[in-house]
Each structure stands twice: as C-alpha cells, then as structure tokens.
Amino acid sequence: MAEQSDDELVENSRNGDLAAFKTLVIRHEGKVAGVVRSMLGSTPEADDVGQEVFIRFYEALGKFRGESAVSTYLTRIAINLSLNEIKRRKRRFSIFTKEEEGWHKGTSDNSSDLNEMIAHEFSQLDPDFRAVATLRLIEGYSTEETATILGIPLGTVLSRLARAQKKLRTGLEKYLN
Amino acid sequence: MKDLNEDLFLQSLDGNISDEQKNKLNEAMTDLALRKNADQFLKLRSNLLRKEVDSFGPFFAERIINQIKSLKKEIDYQIFFFFKKYQVAAIGVVVALMVLNIFLSDNLTFKSVLGFEDEQVDNIVSIDLYQNLTE
Numbered sequence: 305m306a307e308q309s310d311d312e313l314v315e316n317s318r319n320g321d322l323a324a325f326k327t328l329v330i331r332h333e334g335k336v337a338g339v340v341r342s343m344l345g346s347t348p349e350a351d352d353v354g355q356e357v358f359i360r361f362y363e364a365l366g367k368f369r370g371e372s373a374v375s376t377y378l379t380r381i382a383i384n385l386s387l388n389e390i391k392r393r394k395r396r397f398s399i400f401t402k403e404e405e406g407w408h409k410g411t412s413d414n415s416s417d418l419n420e421m422i423a424h425e426f427s428q429l430d431p432d433f434r435a436v437a438t439l440r441l442i443e444g445y446s447t448e449e450t451a452t453i454l455g456i457p458l459g460t461v462l463s464r465l466a467r468a469q470k471k472l473r474t475g476l477e478k479y480l481n
Numbered sequence: 482m483k484d485l486n487e488d489l490f491l492q493s494l495d496g497n498i499s500d501e502q503k504n505k506l507n508e509a510m511t512d513l514a515l516r517k518n519a520d521q522f523l524k525l526r527s528n529l530l531r532k533e534v535d536s537f538g539p540f541f542a543e544r545i546i547n548q549i550k551s552l553k554k555e556i557d558y559q560i561f562f563f564f565k566k567y568q569v570a571a572i573g574v575v576v577a578l579m580v581l582n583i584f585l586s587d588n589l590t591f592k593s594v595l596g597f598e599d600e601q602v603d604n605i606v607s608i609d610l611y612q613n614l615t616e
Contacts, residue, residue, distance in 0.1 A: 442529050480591045
C-alpha cells in the first residue's frame with residue numbers, strides 16, 4: 305500500500321482517525337524534537353513542549369488549511385511554544401540553572417569537543433537569535449522560509465543571523481581556527 | 482559596508498543571489514578578515530547542521546494519542562456536566578409548575594397536575610360541519 309501523504313493523514317485525522325494522527329506524529333517527531341531541543345536543551349520541559357506541540361496541532365486540525373507544509377506548521381508551533389517556555393523560565397528567575405541542566409550534559413569547561421562547546425554557546429544566545437539560528441543553521445531552512453516561519457521580515461532574519469553567528473564565532477574563536 | 486557584505490554572504494548560502502551580487506561578493510572576499518569570518522561561519526554551520534534524526538524517546542506517539550483520548554473524555558465530561566446543570570434546572574421548573582397546578586386546580590387529577598383543564602361536555606362547542614355547506 306502506498307504511503308499516505310501528510311494532507312491525506314490530516315484529512316483522516318480530522319475525521320477522527322487517531323491512527324492517521326499517530327502516523328503524523330511518528331513522521332514529524334524528529335523535526336519537532338530537533339527544534340525544541342535546540343531551543344530549550346535536553347530538559348524535561350523540552351519533552352513536555354514536544355507533546356504540547358502535537359496536542360496544539362491536533363486541536364488546530366480544523367483550522368489547518370494546508371497553506372504551508374505540515375512540518376513547517378509544526379515547526380512554527382514548536383518555536384512559539386519554546387519561546388513561551390523560555391519566557392516562563394525567565395519569570396521563574398531560573399533560566400540559567402535550567403539551561404545548565406539541559407546544555408551541560410556531560411560537558412566540562414575543559415572539553416575539547418567542538419560540538420558540545422557549540423551547543424553551550426548556542427544556549428547563551430538571546431532566544432530570538434537562537435530561534436533564527438535553529439531554523440537556519442541547524443534545521444537547514446532557507447532565509448526566506450525562516451522569515452515565514454517566524455513571521456518576521458527577511459532583513460531581520462539576516463541581521464539576527466549575522467549577530468548570532470558573530471556571537472558564536474567569538475565564543476568559539478579558538479575552536480574554529 | 483562590511484555588514485552589507487556579510488549579509489550578501491549569508492544570502493549567498495541560499496543560492497539565490499544575482500550574478501552582479503556574486504561578483505561583488507567575490508571581490509569582497511579578497512578581504513582576509515571577511516574571508517576568515519566566512520570560513521569560520523561555514524565551519525560552524527557544518528557542525529551545527531542536523532545530521533541525525535532527533536527523538537523524544539520510545540512510545541512518544543503512543544503518549545500523544547493517550548493524551549488526546551483523555552482530552553476527548555474530558556471534553557465529553559465537560560459537555561455532560563454542562564448540560565446536566567440545565568437538566569436539573571429544567572426538572573426543577575417542571576416540578577414547580579406541577580405543584581402550582583395542584584394548588585390552582587379544584588380537584589387532584591392526573592390531568593390537573595399536568596395543567597390540562599377538565600372540559601365539561603356542555604362547555605364543548607359543537608361545530609356543525611354542514612353549516613357552511615347548506616348556507
């Protein structure tokens with residue numbers, strides 16, 4: 305049997321077919337996990353936000369008109385919920401401890417592992433810059449797609465990306481040379 | 482000027498810059514500092530770019546489906562209890578009307594409780610069906 309397209313699965317899910325929705329979850333879990341973990345680190349909250357993304361999507365199935373791809377739509381929800389979570393953390397004045405929990409897993413200050421150092425520097429970025437860098441640099445979206453997902457002008461994406469990469473390069477100077 | 486070239490470089494990664502912009506970028510890249518920044522950025526990007534599919538762990542999809550099922554149950558309960566409130570109120574009104582009917586009527590019959598008046602045969606107006614035809 306041919307694999308069902310996302311649109312077909314969405315239509316079936318709308319009609320109450322939970323198996324179809326489960327297929328959508330399995331298909332897009334990787335993408336959502338990548339985005340949420342890039343934004344929040346590997347924290348328990350990241351898993352909660354991941355679940356919330358799919359629940360929100362399920363609740364919004366009636367409104368989903370298919371103007372954008374399912375993965376793009378889910379990415380947008382994932383970014384927005386992650387930004388909300390970061391704001392919540394800030395309100396709780398515990399952003400630093402939470403970020404340390406997620407981003408410092410198995411990392412020491414003397415670690416020479418470039419990827420872990422990059423991940424750490426990444427977590428220090430301002431959330432808005434991190435969102436741009438996540439989509440453009442980690443997930444591989446184009447500048448235009450990034451602008452569409454975040455609902456910001458192309459020029460803003462470019463300036464945030466330039467500032468994010470400058471900050472990352474500064475922090476990783478000795479590793480990148 | 483430097484920022485403009487950096488923007489141009491970032492745009493070039495999307496592969497949609499014009500030939501004129503390409504030439505301008507190539508020219509700018511003769512600047513060693515910009516070249517170094519660009520190389521560092523490309524190295525950074527290749528390290529950051531996702532190479533493996535991430536996951537929330539086993540049974541993630543099952544957890545979502547269970548959550549949706551419990552969410553549905555919750556909504557059903559909410560609807561049930563929402564209408565239950567009105568059901569109780571409606572029953573209360575009906576009982577009150579029945580009690581009122583009992584007080585207002587002279588005799589306690591099933592009909593009087595329901596609010597039907599006992600029509601006396603004399604009071605029933607007979608209709609002569611043929612009246613209009615014969616006139």
